[in-house]
Amino acid sequence: MSGRHPLPSLRLLPWSALAAGLACVSASASAGPPTLPVPLRLPSVVSVQPASGVEIRYRRLEDTDIPTSPGRLEGIVSGRRWELRSSALLSPQAQASHRMARLDTGWQWRASGPLQTVVLGDTLASGGGWSRPVRLGGLRIGRPLALRPGFDALAPNGVAGAAALPTAAAPMSLAWAQASSDRLAGLFGRAPAPGLLPVSGPVELAAGASDYEFEAGLLRTGWGTEADAYGRGFAAAAWRRGLGGRMTGEARAEVSSVRRAAGLELVRGFGAPGNLVHGVVAQSEADGGVGRRWGLGLARQALGAAWRLSWDTFDREFTPAGAVPGEAALRSRLEAAVRGSLGRRLEAGLSVGHQHVWEAPAEHVVALSLRWGLASGRSLALHLGEQGGAQDQRHARVVLAIPLEPRRR
Known part of the structure; x- marks a missing residue:
C-alpha cells in the first residue's frame, strides 16, 4: 500500500529538519560531515517556500513506502534570471556521523x-x-x-x-x-x-x-x-x-x-x-x-x-x-x-x-x-x-x- 503527501503542506517535514538540512548543504567540507541528532521519518515528497525567492524541496530517492529510506534535500535561492542551488543526501538509517552528505552546489544564470x-x-x-x-x-x-x-x-x-x-x-x-x-x-x-x-x-x-x-x-x-x-x-x-x-x-x-x-x-x-x-x-x-x-x-x-x-x-x-x-x-x-x-x-x-x-x-x-x-x-x-x-x-x-x-x- 502506498500514498503521496500533497506538496504544499508545511506539516510534513519539521522546520528543525529543514534547518538541519540547509546547514548541512552550506557546510564547509573542512568542517567534517554534519550529523542529525535523531533518526527522522521523512515523507516521500515535500516542497515549501518560506520566503519569496527561497524554496526547499525533499524527495525520497527510492520507490518505497519506508519513511526512513534515503532522500535528497535541496535548497534554492533565485533571482530574476539566476538560481543558487545546493543539495544534500539524507540517510536516516545510517550512523549518526553519516546521515547527511553534500551532493551538488551550483549557480545558474539564464x-x-x-x-x-x-x-x-x-x-x-x-x-x-x-x-x-x-x-x-x-x-x-x-x-x-x-x-x-x-x-x-x-x-x-x-x-x-x-x-x-x-x-x-x-x-x-x-x-x-x-x-x-x-x-x-x-x-x-x-x-x-x-x-x-x-x-x-x-x-x-x-x-x-x-x-x-x-x-x-x-x-x-x-x-x-x-x-x-x-x-x-x-x-x-x-x-x-x-x-x-x-x-x-x-x-x-x-x-x-x-x-x-x-x-x-x-x-x-x-x-x-x-x-x-x-x-x-x-x-x-x-x-x-x-x-x-x-x-x-x-x-x-x-x-x-x-x-x-x-x-x-x-x-x-x-x-x-x-x-x-x-x-x-x-x-x-x-x-x-x-x-x-x-x-x-x-x-x-x-x-x-x-x-x-x-x-x-x-x-x-x-x-x-x-x-x-x-x-x-x-x-x-x-x-x-x-x-x-x-x-x-x-x-x-x-x-x-x-x-x-x-x-x-
Whole structure:
C-alpha cells in the first residue's frame, strides 16, 4: 500500500529538519560531515517556500513506502534570471556521523543571448545521443541540460564508483524492464516532476535552427558517498542544426587525459510531431585501443500508444565516458517498449530487452504492467516480469495505491 503527501503542506517535514538540512548543504567540507541528532521519518515528497525567492524541496530517492529510506534535500535561492542551488543526501538509517552528505552546489544564470544558460559549480555533461552523462565540477554553457531516457541522475555511486551516471540497461534487470515503458514520457516532451532534470529523446529542429552545449571541468566520482572526490579533467562540446526536410544533425566531441571520442547523430522526423527515427555513429580512443559504436532507433505515437525501439552495437575497444577498469563492455543491445491506454481507466505497458556483454552470457528481460484507475484517486497495478541470463528469475507484484488525504475538487 502506498500514498503521496500533497506538496504544499508545511506539516510534513519539521522546520528543525529543514534547518538541519540547509546547514548541512552550506557546510564547509573542512568542517567534517554534519550529523542529525535523531533518526527522522521523512515523507516521500515535500516542497515549501518560506520566503519569496527561497524554496526547499525533499524527495525520497527510492520507490518505497519506508519513511526512513534515503532522500535528497535541496535548497534554492533565485533571482530574476539566476538560481543558487545546493543539495544534500539524507540517510536516516545510517550512523549518526553519516546521515547527511553534500551532493551538488551550483549557480545558474539564464541568458537571452548566445550563452543561453550558464552553470558554474557541480553539473553534468549530457552525453548527447551516443555517449553517457558524467558528473563534473566546473562550467557548462549553451542549451539547458536534458538527459536521454534510461539514465538515473539521483542514484548514488554511478557506475561502480565512476563519474558516469548509472544506466538501467547494463546490466539488464527486472527493475529496468518495469521502468522502461515509463521512459517513453521523456521521448515526447512531458514536463519532469519538480526537482528532477528534464528527460528528452532525440530532438527535431526546424531548418536553419541550431543550438550547442559546452562542458568542462573535473570528473566527480563517489557522488553521495564518503569517497566523493574531483579527479581528472574532462571537456565536451556539441553543435546541433536543422538541415531541412525534417532532418537534424548533431556533432559531439569529448576529451580527457585518458580518452578521446567523437560522434554524429542524425534525426529524421515523420508524420506527427515527436515521431522520428535516429541513428548514431561514434569512435573512441583510449589506452591505445580504438573502437566504434553504431545505433538505430524509432520513437512513435500511434494507435493510442507510445512506442520505442532501439538497437546498438559496440566494438570491444569502444570506451564510454567515465569508464573504470574492469567495467563490463557492451557488445549489443536491443530494447523495445510500448505504453498506452486500453480504456478510460486502464493503462498497460510492455517492455522487452536483450543484451550481450563481451565474454559473458546474453541477458534478456520481459515485463508487463497493468494499472487500473479507481475512484477517489486510488489505483491498482499488476507487474509481471521475467529475467534470463546470469540470473534467472520471475517476478509478480500487486500494488494498491491509496491517497493519504481526499482529493480536492
